[in-house]
Amino acid sequence: MPRKKPQASRTQAASKPTAKKKAAKKKVSKKKTSRKTAAAACRRQGGLFDPEPAASPARRKKKTANKTAKKSPRKSVSTGQVDVAIAEKMAKKQKDISVSEFFAKNRHLLGFDSPARALLTTVREAVDNSLDACEEASVLPELIIDVRATGSTQHVVTIRDNGPGIVREQLPRIFARLLYGSKFHARKQTRGQQGIGISAAGMYGTLTTGKPMRVVSRISRRKPAIELVLAIDMAKNQPVVKKESEVEVEWAHGTEVQIELEGTYKKGKHSIDSFLDQVSLANPHVKIVYSNPIDEEPIIWERVSKVLPDPPNEILPHPHGVELGILMQMMKETNSRTVSGFLCTEFCRVTPNVVKKVSDETEGLGKRIDPDRHPKRLSTADVRILHKGIEATRMMAPPTNCLSPIGEDLMAKTLRRNFDPELVITVTRQPSVYRGNPFQVEAGIAWGGELPGDDLASIFRFANRVPLQYEQGACAITQSIVGTPWKNYEIQQARGALPTGPLAVLVHIASVWVPFTSESKKAVASYDEILKEMRLAIMEAGRKLATHLRKKRRLADAERKKDYIKTYIPQIGIALQDILTLSDTQRTKAEGNLSDVLERSRKM
Amino acid sequence: MAKKIAKSYIDRVKRENAKRDKKTITSIENAADEIYKKIMRKGKPMLRFPVRSLSNVSYDKKKGYLEIGKARKERTLTVNTVKGFAQTLRMMGLSRELVQTNDFATKRDVYYQSKNWAEAKFSEQSESDTVMDDIEALFSVDDVSREQLRFVPDEHGGAVAGELVVLDPDLDTGEVERIDCTRFGSGAYSIPSSVEHLSFETKAKFVLAIETGGIFQRLQSHKFWKTADCILVSMAGVPTRSTRRFIRRLSDQIKIPVYAFVDCDPYGISNIYRTLKVGSGNAAHINRFFCVPSASYLGVTPQDIIDYDLPTHPLKDVDIKRAKDALKNDPFFQSKKQWRDALEQLLKMGVRAEQQSLAMWGLNYVIETYLPAKLANSKKFLP
Numbered sequence: 009m010p011r012k013k014p015q016a017s018r019t020q021a022a023s024k025p026t027a028k029k030k031a032a033k034k035k036v037s038k039k040k041t042s043r044k045t046a047a048a049a050c051r052r053q054g055g056l057f058d059p060e061p062a063a064s065p066a067r068r069k070k071k072t073a074n075k076t077a078k079k080s081p082r083k084s085v086s087t088g089q090v091d092v093a094i095a096e097k098m099a100k101k102q103k104d105i106s107v108s109e110f111f112a113k114n115r116h117l118l119g120f121d122s123p124a125r126a127l128l129t130t131v132r133e134a135v136d137n138s139l140d141a142c143e144e145a146s147v148l149p150e151l152i153i154d155v156r157a158t159g160s161t162q163h164v165v166t167i168r169d170n171g172p173g174i175v176r177e178q179l180p181r182i183f184a185r186l187l188y189g190s191k192f193h194a195r196k197q198t199r200g201q202q203g204i205g206i207s208a209a210g211m212y213g214t215l216t217t218g219k220p221m222r223v224v225s226r227i228s229r230r231k232p233a234i235e236l237v238l239a240i241d242m243a244k245n246q247p248v249v250k251k252e253s254e255v256e257v258e259w260a261h262g263t264e265v266q267i268e269l270e271g272t273y274k275k276g277k278h279s280i281d282s283f284l285d286q287v288s289l290a291n292p293h294v295k296i297v298y299s300n301p302i303d304e305e306p307i308i309w310e311r312v313s314k315v316l317p318d319p320p321n322e323i324l325p326h327p328h329g330v331e332l333g334i335l336m337q338m339m340k341e342t343n344s345r346t347v348s349g350f351l352c353t354e355f356c357r358v359t360p361n362v363v364k365k366v367s368d369e370t371e372g373l374g375k376r377i378d379p380d381r382h383p384k385r386l387s388t389a390d391v392r393i394l395h396k397g398i399e400a401t402r403m404m405a406p407p408t409n410c411l412s413p414i415g416e417d418l419m420a421k422t423l424r425r426n427f428d429p430e431l432v433i434t435v436t437r438q439p440s441v442y443r444g445n446p447f448q449v450e451a452g453i454a455w456g457g458e459l460p461g462d463d464l465a466s467i468f469r470f471a472n473r474v475p476l477q478y479e480q481g482a483c484a485i486t487q488s489i490v491g492t493p494w495k496n497y498e499i500q501q502a503r504g505a506l507p508t509g510p511l512a513v514l515v516h517i518a519s520v521w522v523p524f525t526s527e528s529k530k531a532v533a534s535y536d537e538i539l540k541e542m543r544l545a546i547m548e549a550g551r552k553l554a555t556h557l558r559k560k561r562r563l564a565d566a567e568r569k570k571d572y573i574k575t576y577i578p579q580i581g582i583a584l585q586d587i588l589t590l591s592d593t594q595r596t597k598a599e600g601n602l603s604d605v606l607e608r609s610r611k612m
Numbered sequence: 613m614a615k616k617i618a619k620s621y622i623d624r625v626k627r628e629n630a631k632r633d634k635k636t637i638t639s640i641e642n643a644a645d646e647i648y649k650k651i652m653r654k655g656k657p658m659l660r661f662p663v664r665s666l667s668n669v670s671y672d673k674k675k676g677y678l679e680i681g682k683a684r685k686e687r688t689l690t691v692n693t694v695k696g697f698a699q700t701l702r703m704m705g706l707s708r709e710l711v712q713t714n715d716f717a718t719k720r721d722v723y724y725q726s727k728n729w730a731e732a733k734f735s736e737q738s739e740s741d742t743v744m745d746d747i748e749a750l751f752s753v754d755d756v757s758r759e760q761l762r763f764v765p766d767e768h769g770g771a772v773a774g775e776l777v778v779l780d781p782d783l784d785t786g787e788v789e790r791i792d793c794t795r796f797g798s799g800a801y802s803i804p805s806s807v808e809h810l811s812f813e814t815k816a817k818f819v820l821a822i823e824t825g826g827i828f829q830r831l832q833s834h835k836f837w838k839t840a841d842c843i844l845v846s847m848a849g850v851p852t853r854s855t856r857r858f859i860r861r862l863s864d865q866i867k868i869p870v871y872a873f874v875d876c877d878p879y880g881i882s883n884i885y886r887t888l889k890v891g892s893g894n895a896a897h898i899n900r901f902f903c904v905p906s907a908s909y910l911g912v913t914p915q916d917i918i919d920y921d922l923p924t925h926p927l928k929d930v931d932i933k934r935a936k937d938a939l940k941n942d943p944f945f946q947s948k949k950q951w952r953d954a955l956e957q958l959l960k961m962g963v964r965a966e967q968q969s970l971a972m973w974g975l976n977y978v979i980e981t982y983l984p985a986k987l988a989n990s991k992k993f994l995p
Contacts, residue, residue: 569691569692572691572694572695573691573694575695575731576694576695576697576698576731576732577694577698579698579699579701579702579729579730579731579732580689580694580697580698580701582702582705583644583698583701583702583704583705584644584647584648584651584701586705586708586709587640587641587644587701587704587705587708588641588644588645588648590648597652598648598651598652601651601652601654602651602689604654605651605654605655605656605689606689606690606691606694609656609690609691
């Protein structure tokens with residue numbers, strides 16, 4: 009979204025001067041804390057949670073330090089003594105950058121680049137987590153979302169789910185530590201992927217309002233709910249529990265997150281309202297109750313299905329999707345004692361027979377890799393050959409039962425509920441594979457009804473049931489919709505543009521690993537295999553739409569012709585009566601005959 | 613005595629008119645009756661129109677005009693044609709009414725008349741013009757012309773000067789108006805839109821049909837008609853229907869030759885002269901009324917350009933295209949070797965010359981030298 013870019017840089021530019029000014033003050037406090045014990049530090053750091061990103065001076069200095077350090081040997085010829093002192097002094101400043109610090113500085117990467125987006129991103133991340141948790145625990149999800157204004161640009165966002173809840177020990181780490189989670193390492197279709205989202209939202213809230221996030225979780229009716237007030241120690245990427253208490257709640261299990269943050273609420277395409285509407289489209293089993301600062305009544309999306317989607321299975325990676333670096337890492341960490349055993353246990357679709365074929369392939373690539381060698385004793389060059397050998401070997405596609413599509417029927421139901429269209433068409437393709445990752449594409453078209461007829465079609469993009477709201481133009485889904493020959497399907501389309509008409513087009517891609525163009529999950533990358541499947545799905549739906557539209561037009565034509573007959577036959581009667589001086593009876597008779605003849609021919 | 617002649621003339625005109633009108637009404641009624649009977653038999657009525665295109669046109673040397681062929685297109689009454697059918701029938705009814713009330717209507721009049729036809733009304737004049745053309749074609753098969761259907765053109769006829777008396781009977785008063793075309797001073801007689809009732813008295817030796825108003829003006833003001841003993845007609849470009857019909861009736865009645873004097877370019881030859889002599893390709897169904905088979909081509913010929921050393925302009929692309937088209941597709945030019953040679957000569961020279969280019973040799977060179985020289989040798993005129 010190019011519109012967002014300038015805003016992002018402005019926010020950064022604005023934050024820089026403050027960072028510089030406070031750098032000196034920060035240094036002092038840091039030295040102090042380093043001497044204290046860990047526990048004490050934790051408590052203190054919590055208090056230090058203010059908008060100044062402490063990381064910045066350290067990071068900038070590190071760069072310069074490196075430069076000078078490299079130059080120093082040359083200088084040492086003339087002034088040896090001073091050099092050592094400088095290098096040592098600099099070495100003190102050279103240290104790790106915490107992930108939290110990095111993201112605090114680069115918040116735009118996570119979708120916190122403008123106040124309006126920050127609010128939306130917070131809701132998005134919480135919703136993703138809640139739904140994944142509910143589904144994993146086989147609970148029909150019910151989300152209660154409340155956005156309330158506490159100032160003109162400040163809002164409290166509260167999101168509660170009826171999921172399994174989170175045990176006390178894990179709560180701080182899940183909500184107040186970046187890159188912590190269960191999903192990153194699993195090759196499984198989930199909404200969240202990296203485990204950055206919700207903790208980043210909490211961090212953003214604390215950065216902008218100074219208020220820590222509040223989490224309430226209850227795991228069973230038999231146990232009380234626990235409330236934690238959490239912050240992140242950005243330097244260490246560690247959670248800080250500021251307050252802990254048992255609270256009374258009326259719900260049996262679930263988790264509630266409350267974050268106060270700087271953000272502006274607005275309606276429109278990139279609004280929370282629109283996001284939740286789309287969530288309800290791709291998640292027929294979810295009930296959402298949503299209150300916002302503008303509407304008086306909460307908006308409710310009732311579920312259209314009481315059946316949970318089939319739980320996605322976790323699968324081993326497919327050899328064709330693995331990168332060289334990852335392969336090396338895996339070989340270092342494996343417990344297998346032969347290359348053959350390693351490949352067969354760590355990957356799917358690999359059998360000793362396949363390993364033999366890979367080994368044969370490596371022979372042609374310069375060096376035969378013996379499958380019986382110990383994986384940890386392969387040189388880098390050998391692994392490289394092995395990797396190429398794997399690429400060159402034909403093997404079975406990965407299993408596709410790990411995917412959980414929405415399904416044609418349920419997709420049709422949600423489209424009907426949300427758009428009340430005249431016609432709904434849904435298509436779920438068979439699973440396919442890109443780079444060793446199984447994926448499945450679905451397309452849905454809602455046509456007519458209240459949808460505006462003169463506008464471009466509305467597009468709804470989903471990846472693993474998560475709506476994509478930004479960077480529409482850069483997305484493979486948009487590309488495939490634009491590339492579809494809509495004119496063949498009785499729909500107008502300007503060259504290189506989206507189709508025009510009373511049309512809503514939904515495309516969903518489900519995969520164990522959806523390739524996004526950036527970390528904040530805005531657009532699907534255009535792999536040929538993915539584009540092809542999307543195009544085929546849309547075209548199949550388009551053909552069905554065309555059938556309907558043609559039939560509709562034929563009926564309208566017939567109706568119009570019927571009118572035609574009624575309108576013009578009397579004129580023929582008048583003319584004949586006029587020329588042939590017929591009696592009125594004769595005229596009526598002629599008109600009747602003529603209608604009969606034409607009606608008969610019309611039906612034929 | 614004169615009155616008696618006038619009365620008999622008027623009576624004759626009246627008789628002829630009555631005969632023509634009866635034929636028109638019969639044609640219309642027959643067409644309507646055929647449709648009505650078909651409807652009463654529960655069949656699908658249809659109208660048969662002659663196909664109006666060059667592909668359905670042939671040139672008959674004996675008849676001397678481009679004749680429409682036998683090809684017919686049938687328009688059956690279906691759901692899709694019901695509107696056009698209703699409009700055609702309503703317009704036939706209007707025509708019948710015009711004949712009965714001895715009135716007429718121009719194309720524009722018909723368009724406004726249709727506004728009384730409820731849903732069958734026309735929303736653009738071009739629509740009503742098309743239907744009128746259809747009806748005209750439909751009845752041309754019965755030798756009924758548009759004028760007889762009482763649909764008259766809006767356009768003016770050409771101008772006439774010279775040794776001609778036009779007898780124009782006024783059927784209401786019984787008087788016959790004698791119009792002496794020598795007595796218009798520096799002006800000229802204007803051909804009316806309907807010429808069927810006119811008759812002529814003349815001692816002139818030929819009719820000279822002139823393309824441009826400029827040359828007509830010059831010949832008229834120097835009383836060329838007196839010296840050459842002829843009738844001058846100004847066509848002002850492609851002659852209108854009434855001008856063509858007027859010349860045709862003149863040549864039919866008094867049997868004198870008609871000479872065309874036009875620019876030497878493909879437009880003058882293949883559009884103006886060809887249309888005057890044999891009619892036009894796309895309105896072939898009316899050519900039999902509107903052609904002058906006795907016409908011949910005085911000039912300016914391609915050879916004249918050489919003989920008289922006329923100043924020229926190069927042929928334009930559209931001229932070349934028109935000339936080639938005439939040689940390739942036009943049945944009239946194809947049947948006349950002299951014309952094929954002349955057109956090929958013109959194309960080879962690659963130039964064109966206007967009538968008025970004769971003015972290079974003196975403003976009255978055309979009167980004093982060119983026309984007398986050409987007329988002395990009328991055998992050499994192009995056919």
